[in-house]
Amino acid sequence: MNNTIPEGFEPFPSIGGFIDLVGSYYYGGRDGDTLHYGFLATEDHGNSNGVVHGGALMTFADTAMGSAVYRTVKGPCATISMNSEFIAGAQPGDWIEATVVITKITRTLAFVRAELVSGGETVLNTSGIWKIFSPKSASHPEPSF
DSSP, rough: OOOOOOOOOEEOOOOOOOHHHHHEEEEEEETTEEEEEEOOOGGBOOOOOOOOOOHHHHHHHHOOOOOOHHHHTTOOOEEEEEEEESOOOOOOEEEEEEEEEEEEEEESSSEEEEEEEEEEEEEEEEEEEEEEOOOOOOTOOOOOO
């Protein structure tokens, strides 16, 4: 169990809604093409089997990948699709870290992959496609993260 937030990770600002309910999430910066995110799993993220719920892992992965797209294109985006494979379980109290790589960006789409690791072990691999919106789109306001 690694229940500390590593140095260099900054909390996401409050953006309201669902993400505020399921976080707290942290941004750890960019290293070349890789962006780093993390969250400290709590008992609230657990399931009846005593491990972190798969939905909590997928929500974190979705948020991290969407944030990576937003930070890269400097504008709003939304998830179109996500494919995930659960590799191992994580425990409440674990620090779960995501490494996110944007593999391709077109004018309107971003293709993204991420690996979630807990205690040095991969717990989830995922990939997805994000729609990139015009920054001036009134129906998709810019988030603050």
